[in-house]
Amino acid sequence: xxxxxxxxxxxxxIIPMVIGVGIYTTWHLSGFVRNQLPDALWAWALFSCLLIxxxxxVNTFWVVASFVSCIAFEILQNYKWIPGTGDYxxxxxxxxxxxxxxxTNQYFFILFNYNYDHTN
Amino acid sequence: MTTRIKNLLSIFTxxxxxxxxxxxSASHKTYKDAANWIPPGFNPNSGTxxxxxxxxxxxxxxxxxxxxxxxxxxxxxxxxxSAINSKEGKYADTKKYPFAVVWEGKSSLVASPNGGTGRxxxxxxxxxxxxxxxxxxxxxxxxxINNYGQIGYVPFFNxxxxxxx
Numbered sequence: 001x002x003x004x005x006x007x008x009x010x011x012x013x014i015i016p017m018v019i020g021v022g023i024y025t026t027w028h029l030s031g032f033v034r035n036q037l038p039d040a041l042w043a044w045a046l047f048s049c050l051l052i053x054x055x056x057x058v059n060t061f062w063v064v065a066s067f068v069s070c071i072a073f074e075i076l077q078n079y080k081w082i083p084g085t086g087d088y089x090x091x092x093x094x095x096x097x098x099x100x101x102x103x104t105n106q107y108f109f110i111l112f113n114y115n116y117d118h119t120n
Numbered sequence: 121m122t123t124r125i126k127n128l129l130s131i132f133t134x135x136x137x138x139x140x141x142x143x144x145s146a147s148h149k150t151y152k153d154a155a156n157w158i159p160p161g162f163n164p165n166s167g168t169x170x171x172x173x174x175x176x177x178x179x180x181x182x183x184x185x186x187x188x189x190x191x192x193x194x195x196x197x198x199x200x201x202s203a204i205n206s207k208e209g210k211y212a213d214t215k216k217y218p219f220a221v222v223w224e225g226k227s228s229l230v231a232s233p234n235g236g237t238g239r240x241x242x243x244x245x246x247x248x249x250x251x252x253x254x255x256x257x258x259x260x261x262x263x264x265i266n267n268y269g270q271i272g273y274v275p276f277f278n279x280x281x282x283x284x285x
Contacts, residue, residue: 017140035149046137053129062130069134073141082142 004112005052012048012101012108016041039090040097043070047101048108056109063102070094151262154279159250159259162219164194164284170211170220170253171198175246176270184273192277194284204251214254221248221276224261246272 001009020038050062071091078086121129151157171188174181185198203211204220211217224247245266250259268275 021144038144042137042141046133049133049137050130053126053133059130066134069138073138 008052008056008108008112009049012052013045016045016048020045036089036093039093043094043097044101046070047098051101051105051108056105056112058102058105063098067095067098070098149268149275150279150282151264151266151275153262153264154283157249157260157262158280158283159219159252159257161252162250164280167216167218168195168197170204170217171196172201172204172220172222173198174270174273175223175225180270183271187271187274188277192281194281204253218253220251220253222251222258223248223273245269248273248276 020041023033023038023041047063047066050066051058054062071094073082074086074088074091074094076082076086174184181198188196188198197211197217199211201222203209204222206212226245226247245268247261247266249261251257252259262276262279266272266275
């Protein structure tokens with residue numbers, strides 16, 4: 001993993017996760033920022049992490065697996081099979097965030113072009 | 121990095137992210153309409169809030185108490201509903217115990233996801249509301265979507281804590 005690879009990981013995985021945790025632990029926030037933004041950042045970080053792992057080349061299996069897992073996660077929570085609370089709005093947030101991560105993937109691939117050209 | 125290692129790392133990544141998600145879900149949720157159901161005269165620092173025991177099993181009550189200990193920094197006591205309603209005994213003093221929180225469990229059958237052709241799924245949700253023990257006035261419960269099941273107390277008390285932070 002070279003320097004650009006680490007920067008990509010830092011910008012798209014570490015920072016969103018840190019911001020998400022920050023929002024979770026900040027009490028005075030409310031509404032979308034408190035309830036859905038951390039979920040959106042979590043999904044962004046998940047999709048980005050998998051894309052970075054595959055050198056910013058879309059691996060259809062893992063992309064589909066991520067979407068399916070996110071939806072299944074909320075369904076399982078809704079039926080109390082796993083801890084938490086199922087929320088259809090959260091599913092929408094995951095799908096939007098994952099889709100945006102995929103749509104911007106090419107941008108990050110070009111941005112860190114040097115990195116991925118030399119790690120393949 | 122070989123494809124095999126990438127696949128293994130992908131499995132690990134998914135596992136890690138969903139573990140984080142499970143660990144943090146629900147614990148932060150609040151009801152946005154807290155101002156509508158928290159009594160205007162309620163001050164969590166003034167007096168002790170009486171909280172009715174969890175309407176389901178003892179195990180759920182233990183979890184609720186554990187949650188309160190960790191997340192509700194104001195004075196409270198978890199008591200049975202008869203103690204809240206009684207005009208005698210330890211909790212009769214309404215100056216010391218001016219407000220109470222009581223629970224209502226609402227069970228319903230929700231149509232199956234395949235359009236109702238299959239078996240309906242039972243769903244239980246827990247609604248809380250304040251009672252002014254001096255006047256006997258009951259305040260409304262949240263009007264927001266409540267699909268928090270047996271842990272309906274989590275967004276309820278999160279909302280109160282957030283309101284008075």
